[in-house]
Amino acid sequence: MGDSGGAWHLSCTVNGEPVEAEVDPRITLLTFLREHLLLTGTKGACLEGECGSCTVIVDGRPINSCLMLAGQAQGCSIQTIEGIGDDKKLHALQKHFIATGAAQCGYCTPGLIMAAKAMLDANPSPTEQEFTTAIEANICRCTGYESIRQAIRDAYREIHG
Ligand code: FES
Ligand code: FES
Structure with missing residues (x-):
């Protein structure tokens, strides 16, 4: 700079x-x-x-x-x-956020997906606790978080077969 x-x-x-x-x-x-x-x-x-x-x-x-x-x-x-993805080819996280209903108003969603992606990129075998801590700094007022955690678990399974 x-x-x-x-x-x-x-x-x-x-x-x-x-x-x-x-x-x-x-x-x-x-x-x-x-x-x-x-x-x-x-x-x-x-x-x-x-x-x-x-x-x-x-x-x-x-x-x-x-x-x-x-x-x-x-x-x-x-x-x-x-x-990380677009309409033609969604990232696994984007796809599963849609599938589980983890995005409602959607305002928090880009931040949640990027927080989850940083964790999945860095951690090839997250524990159940790590699925939660990955998004502990992100607030969602709509979903109650369980659908979000499920979307991240599902994306992890898709990415790692
Ligand atoms: S807008 Fe940056 S943490 Fe809320
Ligand atoms: S989907 Fe509305 S704040 Fe998270």
């Missing part, structure tokens, strides 16, 4: 694509993704690290993008919900 007249130069990858940008040092990664890159799948709600709706994966770890400055993503590899 370098200073260029008040803006910072940011160089990173987002969903595998190189990104170069001049960013206001005060903006968050959430704002950068949504308002600069127009990746509006990542949602903001509390904007203070309490709800997990803004979760993206940064260098393999689930991160609250509302708490990270865009400039702190210098050199990082960022994954958002747009990068």
